[in-house]
Amino acid sequence: PTAMERARFSRPAFAAPYAADLAASALNASMDSWDQAPAASELEAAVTRTLAAEVYPHGPDPDALVTTGGTESNQLGLLLARERHGSVQVVCGAGAHHSVHRAAWLLGLPEPVTVPSGVLDPAALDEALTDLSGPLLVVATAGTTDTGRIDPLPEIADLCERHGAELHIDAAYGGPLLFSAERRGKLAGLDRAHSVTLDLHKLGWQPVAAGLLAVPDRAHLAPLGHTADYLNADDDTEAGLPDLLGRSLRTTRRPDILKIAVTLRALGRTGLGALVDRTCATARLLADLIEKTPRLELYERPTLSTV
Numbered sequence: 001p002t003a004m005e006r007a008r009f010s011r012p013a014f015a016a017p018y019a020a021d022l023a024a025s026a027l028n029a030s031m032d033s034w035d036q037a038p039a040a041s042e043l044e045a046a047v048t049r050t051l052a053a054e055v056y057p058h059g060p061d062p063d064a065l066v067t068t069g070g071t072e073s074n075q076l077g078l079l080l081a082r083e084r085h086g087s088v089q090v091v092c093g094a095g096a097h098h099s100v101h102r103a104a105w106l107l108g109l110p111e112p113v114t115v116p117s118g119v120l121d122p123a124a125l126d127e128a129l130t131d132l133s134g135p136l137l138v139v140a141t142a143g144t145t146d147t148g149r150i151d152p153l154p155e156i157a158d159l160c161e162r163h164g165a166e167l168h169i170d171a172a173y174g175g176p177l178l179f180s181a182e183r184r185g186k187l188a189g190l191d192r193a194h195s196v197t198l199d200l201h202k203l204g205w206q207p208v209a210a211g212l213l214a215v216p217d218r219a220h221l222a223p224l225g226h227t228a229d230y231l232n233a234d235d236d237t238e239a240g241l242p243d244l245l246g247r248s249l250r251t252t253r254r255p256d257i258l259k260i261a262v263t264l265r266a267l268g269r270t271g272l273g274a275l276v277d278r279t280c281a282t283a284r285l286l287a288d289l290i291e292k293t294p295r296l297e298l299y300e301r302p303t304l305s306t307v
C-alpha cells in the first residue's frame with residue numbers, strides 16, 4: 001500500500017463510524033424537529049443531497065431519505081409509487097428481496113408478479129409487462145441477496161419506458177459500486193429509476209442502521225409531508241424551519257447520518273471506492289482458488305463480494 005492508502009485505511013479511519021455512532025448515542029438528538037437536532041438536520045440535508053446526486057447526477061433535484069435499511073427503503077419506494085397512482089402492480093424478479101413482497105402486502109397492493117430470474121430476464125419481463133394493465137412498478141435488483149447478481153438495468157429501464165411502467169431499483173447491496181471508478185459502470189441505468197434503495201450497512205462499512213432511499217427530484221417526496229402541532233409550532237414554521245416529519249415514516253429517529261458523514265470525511269469517495277474494489281477483488285481471488293481446488297465447486301463467478 002502507498003502512504004496515502006495506509007493513511008486512508010488506518011485504524012482511526014475505520015473506527016470513525018463507530019466513534020460517531022457513540023457520539024450520536026451520547027448526544028441523543030432526535031430528528032423529528034429541527035430545534036431538537038439543528039446541526040444533525042443540516043448535516044443530513046447536505047449528505048443526503050450529496051449521496052442522491054451520486055445516484056442521479058442529472059437531477060433535477062436529487063434527494064434521499066435516511067432509513068433503517070433496505071426493507072424500509074423498498075417499502076418507501078413502493079409507497080411513493082402507490083401515492084403517484086392510487087395503486088400499482090409490482091413486477092419483480094424471483095431473486096428480489098422478500099421485503100418487496102412484504103411491502104406490497106403492507107401497502108395493500110396486489111401480490112407482486114414474479115418473473116423467473118437468475119438476473120431478471122428482459123424477454124420474460126417484456127412478456128409480463130405486455131400481459132398486465134394499469135399502473136406498473138418494476139422492481140429490479142442491483143446486487144441480489146443470495147449471489148450478488150445485478151439485473152440488466154439499461155434493458156429493464158428501456159422496457160419500462162416502452163410499457164409506461166415505473167422503475168424502483170433495490171441497490172441495497174450493490175449501490176456502493178458508485179464510489180468505485182473501476183466498477184460504477186456496472187450500475188449504468190441506475191439513474192433511470194424513479195427511486196433507488198441504498199444501504200450502507202451492507203457494502204458501506206457502517207454499523208446498523210444506514211439505509212437510504214434516493215429519488216431524482218425532491219418533489220417526489222411530497223406525499224410524505226406531515227405535520228404535528230408539537231413538532232411544527234407556528235413560529236417555527238414562520239421562521240422557515242424545515243418539517244422533518246416529512247423525511248421519514250418514523251417520528252423520533254437517531255441521527256444515523258453522522259456516522260455516514262464521518263466515514264465520507266475520513267475515507268472520501270476514493271477511499272470507500274478502494275475498499276469496495278479490494279473486497280470485490282478478494283471475492284474474485286477466492287473464486288480463483290475454489291476453481292483450482294478439485295474438492296470444491298464454484299457456483300458462479302462473483303459479481304460483487306458474494307462467493
Ligand SMILES: Cc1ncc(COP(=O)(O)O)c(C=O)c1O
Nearest residue numbers: 069070071072097143145172173
Ligand atoms: C437486496 C436487498 N434488499 C434489501 C435488504 C433488506 O435490508 P435490511 O435488512 O437492511 O432491511 C437486503 C438484506 O439483505 C438485501 O440483500
